Amino acid sequence: MSAFKTILVPTDFSDNALAAAEFALDLAQRFQARVVLLHVIHVPVSQIQEDAMILIERQNERRAESFQSLLALEQALHPRFPAVPVIKEVKQGFLADTIQEVVEMHQVDLIVMGTKGASGVGEVLVGSNTVRVMDTVDIPVFIIPNEYSPGKIQKIVFASDFEWEDADALADVVPLAQSYQSEIQVVHMTAAPQSSEEERLRWLKELAEKRFNFDQISYKLIPKQENNFDTIIQYLSDQHADLVVMNASGKNLLQRLFKGSLTHKMAYRTGIPFLVFHVKVPNKL
Numbered sequence: 001m002s003a004f005k006t007i008l009v010p011t012d013f014s015d016n017a018l019a020a021a022e023f024a025l026d027l028a029q030r031f032q033a034r035v036v037l038l039h040v041i042h043v044p045v046s047q048i049q050e051d052a053m054i055l056i057e058r059q060n061e062r063r064a065e066s067f068q069s070l071l072a073l074e075q076a077l078h079p080r081f082p083a084v085p086v087i088k089e090v091k092q093g094f095l096a097d098t099i100q101e102v103v104e105m106h107q108v109d110l111i112v113m114g115t116k117g118a119s120g121v122g123e124v125l126v127g128s129n130t131v132r133v134m135d136t137v138d139i140p141v142f143i144i145p146n147e148y149s150p151g152k153i154q155k156i157v158f159a160s161d162f163e164w165e166d167a168d169a170l171a172d173v174v175p176l177a178q179s180y181q182s183e184i185q186v187v188h189m190t191a192a193p194q195s196s197e198e199e200r201l202r203w204l205k206e207l208a209e210k211r212f213n214f215d216q217i218s219y220k221l222i223p224k225q226e227n228n229f230d231t232i233i234q235y236l237s238d239q240h241a242d243l244v245v246m247n248a249s250g251k252n253l254l255q256r257l258f259k260g261s262l263t264h265k266m267a268y269r270t271g272i273p274f275l276v277f278h279v280k281v282p283n284k285l
Helices: 015-031 053-078 095-106 128-136 168-178 193-210 228-239 254-256
Strands: 006-010 035-039 086-092 108-116 117-118 123-126 140-145 155-159 183-190 217-224 243-248 266-270 274-278
Touching: 006 095, 006 274, 015 035, 015 140, 015 168, 035 095, 035 193, 053 086, 086 095, 095 128, 108 128, 117 140, 117 183, 117 243, 128 140, 155 168, 155 228, 155 254, 168 193, 168 217, 168 243, 168 274, 183 228, 193 217, 217 228
Parallel strands: 006 035, 006 108, 035 086, 108 140, 155 183, 155 243, 183 217, 243 274
Antiparallel strands: 117 123, 123 266, 140 274
């Protein structure tokens, strides 16, 4: 993460999106990066059949209103983050496709997105749009729960599936840990610890040590429960973790955690930030 210079924040102007924007600007201030605030206008199919002039007029009105809302958001955050350059973009289209377009346009290194808070139970819902963005882009995605406030990352849990690129992701997480003075715990879930898994954990540690020098990091195997989701949720709760990090590839740990259709929503019950990296070529240790 030491190389990122541009952070993209899609926003729908909700309280949850505000939490994501606050986190992104805090991060940008720490790393002297810039922020792109993006609002995507989706035009329903029913409106496409309307009179062209009326449709264009409505679209122009919505674009103007959206830009004013982006401006108000920037002004609200400016007193706390005065040194962070902010770019404002209003686009029309489908969210995931438009985000990919803006990523390429502004050479974005990191996306910070909010989630939707579930009422009364302190849970966070990871919705289909968020999962679709994670599936579409090939850059890291930070998912921020509604109730999160910046500056509280003390313990980072990196859930490894023994990918070769885990060492690269860890190297990117270290500057974040250093900025927040955090510790990193690298864990792998296993039904029954075997010598082969212990050996692969040692290999991962050796690979990581060749990439960076950071002494606030530990490596361990954790007992797997009936499924991966319950295991990681329980561990995060027991350890009072402030951030969970994973690598995503076609059939690895992340897909198994978020299995099912992208149109389905699942409860991500920890209420802590979630950072997803992307494995370009799945390759196990």
